[in-house]
Amino acid sequence: MQSVADSPTSAAAEINRNLTAEQKIAFLRDMFRIRRFEQVALKCYNQGKMGGFLHLYIGQESVAVGTISLLGENDHVITAYRDHGHALAVGMSMNECMAELFGKATGCSKGKGGSMHFFAPDKNYWGGHGIVAGQTPLGLGLAYALKYKGLRGCCLCYMGDGAVNQGVFHESLNIASLWDIPVIYIIENNQYSMGTSLERSSAFKNSLSERAEGYNIAWDSFNGEDIYEIRAKTQIAVDRAHNESRPSVLEIATYRYYGHSVADANAKKYRSAQEIEDYKTNHDPLRIWQKTLIEEGVIDEATAHQLDLDAKHEADEAVKFAEESPFPTEADIFKDVYYEVDNETGSGKRGKHFFND
Amino acid sequence: MALINYRKAINDALAEEIMRDENVFIIGEEVAEYNGAYKVTEGLWKRFGDKRLVDAPISEAGFIGLGVGASMLGLRPVIELMFWSFAFVAYDQIVNNAGCVRYMSGGLINCPIVIRGPANGGTNVGATHSHTPENILANVPGVKVVAPATAYDAKGLMKSAIRDNDPVFVMENTLLYGEQWEVPEEEYLIPLGSADVKREGTDISLIAHGRSVLIALAAADILAAEHNINAEVVDLRSIRPLDEDAIVQSVRKTHRAVLVDENKPFCGVSAQIASMLQEKAFDDLDAPIGRVNTLDAPAIYSPPVEKLQLPNAQRVVSKALTVCA
Structure with missing residues (x-):
């Protein structure tokens, strides 16, 4: 992969030209927070403090931070199971996210969703979905609702490169184009669908996003290691959604340093150690952004280091919060199943809803 | 009391709820311009237009998933399946998304959708079009399933289903669409969960x-x-x-x-x-x-x-x- 960090065009794009120093530093802070949150979570996972899966986003932080930084009041976000980065980028707290990983009642989903199912509707964040491409028609529906209500907005629907071969994604693309739905599909192409490389899983000519051509949807394919590039290219799609109510498909090249999940026993077998090392050394989005900001004189080495330390401290504090929080009770198993039951409405009180006895 | 057939009773329920709540819309294959494969939505497109009656491409997973996503933002889609047998191509959307999203979000998200359509055998259309999946779907905590036997019940249950804040699946029957029962003119609801x-x-x-x-x-x-x-x-x-x-x-x-x-x-x-x-x-x-x-x-x-x-x-x-x- 060629580095685009030195590309002057993206930095000069209007959406980037107007960034304040504070905003630029916030992007770095957000990326440190995602990375430190996940590193700490990984440590806790390995200590047996949480169950299930843990799909780490480390290496891809610039994609969530860069794209989400463009959104406004009526713009929405939905993603797949590798969802921690997007959750923190929309403004969810480390505490509620860490507690969810620990299966605690103070978690964002009260310990009922786990790693793959973070939600924050108050921040326009609709999950966190475990089935590959299962979220693609949901993102379509969120954007459909915006249009139905006459709101000027869009939905960013993230997915991995493995999701492009699911049928429902293609059904969603067809409908999005047919009905002019302001949804933006963002394929975070980290080059592996679990242990199967892009070349071994997808048929394509030049890029995955080019498939959108067949649906008459605008598409783009670009490097995801530089925040300026991501923001410049994604803004075009956001404008298209806001101004023309048209969908887009963006493929953003990125890389995950860890396995598909922590349980991925072959994480270092289906790709070489050199490949991973090359990304960490030459294409790491945090290093690249930090270097950019130092060169621009926005930040110095020491301040950047402090941001990193703060992020680590915040993650450690989140672990304390999670550890001290209570688990949900056995009675909680039956809450949040039915709205009408929880709210004790007439409908919720009539007939049997649960069949335990 | 007027004698009204099962199909018209559902049609009336849909029309009344469309008029009552601006967030209610009907989506499915052939529901609008074609007037419904079984004519359940007959005349509604002419009355209410493109926004409220939406002809979908043959993409059950796509348009049911769209309905689930739209409902999360407060719309109330009533989704027609030409046959409930076609639900199987959309099973992930129905079970994993409609059925689980409230729970997995710790109650932060609701999914007030209705999916309706015929689920019956007896019309010589072979095994793939004759499934009755009410038992399979009722196995999923988080969803609700009703199966009206008469026009009176169909209308009252449909209106309750549309107003319910949980996903409700209505099992109709092509052999009943033309059958008539007495249905009062004044509005009524039949609550879910009452035999x-x-x-x-x-x-x-x-x-x-x-x-x-x-x-x-x-x-x-x-x-x-x-x-x-x-x-x-x-x-x-x-x-x-x-x-x-x-x-x-x-x-x-x-x-x-x-x-x-x-x-x-x-x-x-x-x-x-x-x-x-x-x-x-x-x-x-x-x-x-x-x-x-x-x-x-x-x-x-x-x-x-x-x-x-x-x-x-x-x-x-x-x-x-x-x-x-």
Whole structure:
């Protein structure tokens, strides 16, 4: 992969030209927070403090931070199971996210969703979905609702490169184009669908996003290691959604340093150690952004280091919060199943809803 | 009271709810300009236009998922499946997304959708178009399933389903669309989770849902006329939530039960009812519970033979006589 960090065009794009120093530093802070949150979570996972899966986003932080930084009041976000980065980028707290990983009642989903199912509707964040491409028609529906209500907005629907071969994604693309739905599909192409490389899983000519051509949807394919590039290219799609109510498909090249999940026993077998090392050394989005900001004189080495330390401290504090929080009770198993039951409405009180006895 | 057919009763329910709530819209294959594959939505597109009646491409997973996503932002989609048999291509959206999103979000997100369409055999369309998945879907905590047997119930249940804040799946029946019942002109609702005794009796309870209720009623007539047996017919109307009290109350009175159910026998709705009755009304039963289901094989095409495969009044009478012997 060629580095685009030195590309002057993206930095000069209007959406980037107007960034304040504070905003630029916030992007770095957000990326440190995602990375430190996940590193700490990984440590806790390995200590047996949480169950299930843990799909780490480390290496891809610039994609969530860069794209989400463009959104406004009526713009929405939905993603797949590798969802921690997007959750923190929309403004969810480390505490509620860490507690969810620990299966605690103070978690964002009260310990009922786990790693793959973070939600924050108050921040326009609709999950966190475990089935590959299962979220693609949901993102379509969120954007459909915006249009139905006459709101000027869009939905960013993230997915991995493995999701492009699911049928429902293609059904969603067809409908999005047919009905002019302001949804933006963002394929975070980290080059592996679990242990199967892009070349071994997808048929394509030049890029995955080019498939959108067949649906008459605008598409783009670009490097995801530089925040300026991501923001410049994604803004075009956001404008298209806001101004023309048209969908887009963006493929953003990125890389995950860890396995598909922590349980991925072959994480270092289906790709070489050199490949991973090359990304960490030459294409790491945090290093690249930090270097950019130092060169621009926005930040110095020491301040950047402090941001990193703060992020680590915040993650450690989140672990304390999670550890001290209570688990949900056995009675909680039956809450949040039915709205009408929880709210004790007439409908919720009539007939049997649960069949335990 | 006016006689109105089952199809028109649903059509009226949809029209009334479209007028009542600006967030209600109908989406599905051929629901708008074509007037509905089974004409359930006839005339609605002309009355309410493109925004409220949406013709979808043949992409059940796509448009059901779209409905789930739209409902998360407060819309109330009523999604038509041309056949419930087509739900299987959208199973992930129905079960994982509609069924689980409230739970997995710790109650932060609701999914007030309705999915409706016919779920029945008996029309010689072969195994792939004749499924009755109410038992399969009712197995998913988080969703609700109703199966109206009459026009009156169809209208009242449909309106309640649309107003409900949880996903509700309405199982209709192509063999009933043209059948007429008395339906009042004034507005009414039938709450989910309430069964209805369609015929009072003292000797045996015939418990059924959907079109099987009519079969049970026909069987009850034969039992009365030819065998001096006074059968009570309990219409479940709602599968989940289930009105267990009404079922147990009837069996406590009659002491005998035959369950009539178009599901295949294995884990059919009647299997759940039988399990519940042996636990809650064991001492009230004077005989083992009998079941009449669709014969346990894929739906056969051959028209005269398919009639034999489905529950029918004669099979119900035979089973009732065994239980009453």
